[in-house]
Each structure stands twice: as C-alpha cells, then as structure tokens.
Amino acid sequence: MLGAAAVLLGLTTPVTAGAAPAGAASAAPLAWAPCAPAAGVDPRQECATLRVPLDHADPDGPRVGLAVSRIRSENPAARRGVLVLIPGGPGGSSLNNPSGKGQRLPREVRDAYDLIGFAPRGVAPSTAVTCGLAPADLSPTVTRPWPAPDGSVDGNLAAARRLATACATDGGALIRSLSTATEARDLDLLRAALGERRISAWGVSYGTYVGAVYGELFPHRTDRVVLDSNDDPDPARVSRAWLARYEQGVEDVFPDFAAWASRPGPYRVAGSAAEVRPLFLRLAARLDREPIPWPGAEPAELDGTVLRQTMLDGLSSPDTYPVLAELMNAARRGTVPPVPAGPGAEALRNVVAVTLGTVCNDVAWPRTAAAYQDAVTESRRRHPLTAGMPRNALACAAWPYAPKEPPVRITARGPSNVLLIQNARDVATPLAGAHRLRDALGRRAVLVTVDSTGHGAYLAHGNACGDATVSRFLATGERPAGDTYCR
Incomplete structure (x- = not known):
C-alpha cells in the first residue's frame, strides 16, 4: 500500500456524512449484454457501461465510462x-470477479445476491488513464521507491518529479478526477443504475477504505458490508499511513517465512529460523555492493533493492514464499533465477497511473527533501528489513495538484x-x-481476527472459522456479538 511526516493544513477536517456535490448526477438504467468471450469468464456473466460525471461537482459536464459486470442470483426467490x-x-x-472469486462464495450467498x-x-x-511512463519507470522499485x-533519497525525489510531470502531462483531467471519495460517489451512481435502494459489499485491501468511505458518505445506502484485509483510515495521512505500515507488516510476517524457509526441502535457505533474518540482511547488503547482472529483467541486475522488493512481494502469501527463497538461494550462489513473467507495459502504465493519481489526490504529501530524509533515516534504523522504503517519497512529493477536498474521516455514525x-x-x-479502522467505526463494526498468514x-x-463467520453474515445478517478470534 502506500509515508513520512508533513505539514497538513486542514486535512483532518471531516467531510459531512452523506455529503454530495450540489446537483448530483443521476444514473440511467444499465443496458446489459453478454460479455466479450474471455478465458475464465462465466457465460452467465453480463456486461454494461455506466456513464458517470468526470467531475461530480459538474454533473452535466463531460462523462467517463465505467465497465460493470454481473452474474444474477442463482435463486431469484431467495434474492436479497x-x-x-x-x-x-x-x-x-x-x-x-463475479466469474472468479464470486463463484467461491457458498451457494446460499450466491442465491441471495x-x-x-x-x-x-x-x-x-x-x-483509461495513463502517465505514458518509460519501461524503466514502471518498476516497483521506482513507483514504490x-x-x-x-x-x-535524492534519486527518489528526482524520480518523483519525473513521474509527477509525466502524469500531469499525459493524465489530463481524468487523472485529476481520481480519488477515493470520487470512487465512492461513482459507486452510488452504480447503485442507482442497478435500481437498488441499498447495496451489500465485499471490499478487499484498498477496497476496505473505499467501502468505509462509501459507508460514511452514504451510510443508509448500505446493507451488509464485509471489509477484508483492512487499511488504516488515518484521516491526516491516508495512503501515507498504508505505506508506513509495511514496516510492521514485514515484522509480523517475516518470522512465518523464516520458519518455513528453514524446513528441509528444495527451498530451504538456512538450518534454523533464527538464521534467516541475518542471512537476508547480509545478502541485501552484499548485493548493494556487488549487484549480479540479470539480463532481460527490469532492472537488469539483482541488487539489494530488488531482493528487498521481492521480499515485500513474497511475504504477501505463503504461496509466494518459494519466489523469495529461490532468489535468496540464487544470490548466495552468485546466480539469478529465470526472469519472472509480468504484465505488459501498457497494463502497468494504466495501473501505475491510477495508483499515483488516487493516492496523490487523496491527501497532501510532504514537499521537502528534509522531511523524507529524516523519516527514512529513522525508519532504516528501526526496521532494517524494509530499509526506509515505507517512509520514502512517492511521485506525490512533487504532485502538481492539491487535493480537491479533505480526506473523509471514518466515524461511528451510521448503521x-x-x-x-x-x-x-x-x-x-x-x-x-485493522484495529484503527475498527476503532474509527465503533459500534458500527465487529472485527474477526483470523490466526492465519497472507x-x-x-x-x-484465512481459515474455516473466519470463512463460515463471513458467509453466515452475508447470507443471514448474523454477526458475532463482539470482536472475535478465529484460531
């Protein structure tokens, strides 16, 4: 996700719950048709386009298209x-997702919605939006520097200026329109176009913040809301807080990886869990001094930064632990593994543009080199695994636009x-x-913590206990009476 210190003037002012621009746009019903054939798309899935205002403050102005899909309830008599x-x-x-993870939902949930x-x-x-970035600037070691x-951080700040200039030049009015509050308002137009008085939602990762903001702006348009893998809703920092929390996230997960990587097998990197962390730090420091050429990769060498970025990605799931272990073992031998496959440049340009547009428009970021350098120095001292990245300067450090509105403060007001x-x-x-979001929502929410990694x-x-708890809530509305722990 996406930190440092800043002077934030007025950004903690709450947006009034239910607020929407005067003269807010209405939405016409959707014209559903079969989706274009594609791998993995269920033949029942239908597609449509929703036209929404480029600027919700100008509902009669230019519009942009949102691609929408659905799979109907499998039992209309049970549809909620x-x-x-x-x-x-x-x-x-x-x-x-209606064709993908939606089909993993239990039948009683698919019947209900x-x-x-x-x-x-x-x-x-x-x-779609783009910043037109060169391939080298699409690397996660540049975009998440x-x-x-x-x-x-001097090189990071130079990259921030380069990326911000490219986004302002190529992104135009569309990149200026991106924000979490805008996505929430788009969602309410989608609700209206679907002909629904209220919507239920399952938001994951950044989607938890979108769902929380929607519930704050439109509290009585929500039915049953599941927020899964939750973002800190800090109204002063927003995405800066998400990035900063990687420090703790890595500390939480690395011991799990170390235990796995010390077991006998093809991916073993050390004889005991206690040896894995110092080994990783030694390898990263050695690769900082002596990078290994990696033809065909981007960047074209395995250095300490690439190893650290692989660690960050590899800790996202136990399923990706082998990628990190393989790279560590290759680095120990002075070799590199095959170049990993990745998305095409155009897809990456699109994702990077949306990411930067949203996180930079949501909240003001520090503008001075000293703010980042001080924060990075302290972070490196306290959290050597992440080496200062979580407090570093994104393109937002040079973003040419100020936020159009304060971040939405998540509160306990609402159902x-x-x-x-x-x-x-x-x-x-x-x-x-997640604890921060739970505290902000107060009586509106309960938290189910799952004893699992990923x-x-x-x-x-997760685990069977957590899955059953969420499925029961979606199907029946029954929630635990209070916060609970699934072992």
Whole structure:
C-alpha cells in the first residue's frame, strides 16, 4: 500500500456524512449484454457501461465510462439484493470477479445476491488513464521507491518529479478526477443504475477504505458490508499511513517465512529460523555492493533493492514464499533465477497511473527533501528489513495538484452493519491497521481476527472459522456479538 511526516493544513477536517456535490448526477438504467468471450469468464456473466460525471461537482459536464459486470442470483426467490465486489489497488479491477472469486462464495450467498464487478474510473476497460511512463519507470522499485544503499533519497525525489510531470502531462483531467471519495460517489451512481435502494459489499485491501468511505458518505445506502484485509483510515495521512505500515507488516510476517524457509526441502535457505533474518540482511547488503547482472529483467541486475522488493512481494502469501527463497538461494550462489513473467507495459502504465493519481489526490504529501530524509533515516534504523522504503517519497512529493477536498474521516455514525475480517499476519494491511479502522467505526463494526498468514482472509488465506463467520453474515445478517478470534 502506500509515508513520512508533513505539514497538513486542514486535512483532518471531516467531510459531512452523506455529503454530495450540489446537483448530483443521476444514473440511467444499465443496458446489459453478454460479455466479450474471455478465458475464465462465466457465460452467465453480463456486461454494461455506466456513464458517470468526470467531475461530480459538474454533473452535466463531460462523462467517463465505467465497465460493470454481473452474474444474477442463482435463486431469484431467495434474492436479497446485490453484492458489489470492491477491488483492491488503487488500480485493481473486480470486473471478472463475479466469474472468479464470486463463484467461491457458498451457494446460499450466491442465491441471495446478484454479484456485481466493476473497473473503477481510470482502470481499463473503463475510460483509461495513463502517465505514458518509460519501461524503466514502471518498476516497483521506482513507483514504490527504495532509498539508495547509503540511505539517500535524492534519486527518489528526482524520480518523483519525473513521474509527477509525466502524469500531469499525459493524465489530463481524468487523472485529476481520481480519488477515493470520487470512487465512492461513482459507486452510488452504480447503485442507482442497478435500481437498488441499498447495496451489500465485499471490499478487499484498498477496497476496505473505499467501502468505509462509501459507508460514511452514504451510510443508509448500505446493507451488509464485509471489509477484508483492512487499511488504516488515518484521516491526516491516508495512503501515507498504508505505506508506513509495511514496516510492521514485514515484522509480523517475516518470522512465518523464516520458519518455513528453514524446513528441509528444495527451498530451504538456512538450518534454523533464527538464521534467516541475518542471512537476508547480509545478502541485501552484499548485493548493494556487488549487484549480479540479470539480463532481460527490469532492472537488469539483482541488487539489494530488488531482493528487498521481492521480499515485500513474497511475504504477501505463503504461496509466494518459494519466489523469495529461490532468489535468496540464487544470490548466495552468485546466480539469478529465470526472469519472472509480468504484465505488459501498457497494463502497468494504466495501473501505475491510477495508483499515483488516487493516492496523490487523496491527501497532501510532504514537499521537502528534509522531511523524507529524516523519516527514512529513522525508519532504516528501526526496521532494517524494509530499509526506509515505507517512509520514502512517492511521485506525490512533487504532485502538481492539491487535493480537491479533505480526506473523509471514518466515524461511528451510521448503521451497525459492518463485519471486518483480518488475518493476524498480513504484510500489506497489518492487523494494527485493522484495529484503527475498527476503532474509527465503533459500534458500527465487529472485527474477526483470523490466526492465519497472507493478504486476503475470506475464502483466500484465512481459515474455516473466519470463512463460515463471513458467509453466515452475508447470507443471514448474523454477526458475532463482539470482536472475535478465529484460531
């Protein structure tokens, strides 16, 4: 997800619950048709396009298209309404989720709801945005920047200026329109176009913040809301707090990886769990000094930053632990593994543009080099595994636009209809952030903590207890009486 210190003037002012621009737009009914054939798309899935204002403050102005999908309730007699699948990101899409993870839902949930997916504004095949970045600037070590081996952030700030200029030049009015509050308002137009008085939702990762903001702006338009792998809703920092929490997320998950990586087998990296962390730090430091050429990769060498980024990605799930272990073992031998496959450049340009547009428009970021350098230096001292990255400068450090409105403050005002589910060990959205969201929602929510590891809990990396608790809530409305722990 997405930290440092800043002077934030007025950004903690709450947005009034239910607020919407004067003259808010209405939505015409959707014209459903079969989706274009594609791998993995259920033949029952239908597609449509929703036209929404480019600027919700100008409802009669230019419009952009949102790609929307649905699979109808499998038992119309049991249908309760719609379940909107809110994607992570920013930059993610749930357009094909009714055919994908939606089909992992138990039958009683699929009977109760039409499953609704969508590509948020800016995300292809909705009206798409791009920053036109060069391939080298699409690397996650640039877009989610790591300090230089000596801790300097000068190169990161230069990259921030380059990326921000490109986004302002190529992104135009569309990138300026991106924000979480805008996505929430788009969602309410989708609700209206679906002909629903209220919507249920399952938001994952960044989708938990979108769902929380929607519930704050439109509290009485919500039915049953599941927020899974939860973001810290800090109204002063927003995405800066998400990035900063990687420090804790890595500390929470790395011991689990170390225990796995010390077991006998093809991916073993050390004889005991206690040896894995110092080994990783030694390897990263050696690769900082002596990178290994990696032809065909981007960047084209295995250095300490690439190893650290692989660690961050590899800790997202026990299923990806082998990728990190393989790279560590290759680095010990002075070799590299095969170049990993990745998305095409155009898809990456789109995702990066949506990510930067959203996180930079949601809240003001620090503008001075000293603010980042001081924060990074302290972070490197306290959290050597993440080497200062979580407090570093994104393109937002040079973003040419100020936020159009303050971040939405999540409060306890509204119906008590939210179920949070959270793995105890999650590198991207650690448990501490879920506790912050739970505290903000107050009586509106209960928190189910799952004794499991991975990013994504419900029907993913959780356990049977957590899955059953969420399924029961979606199907019947029954929630635990209070916060609970699933062992």
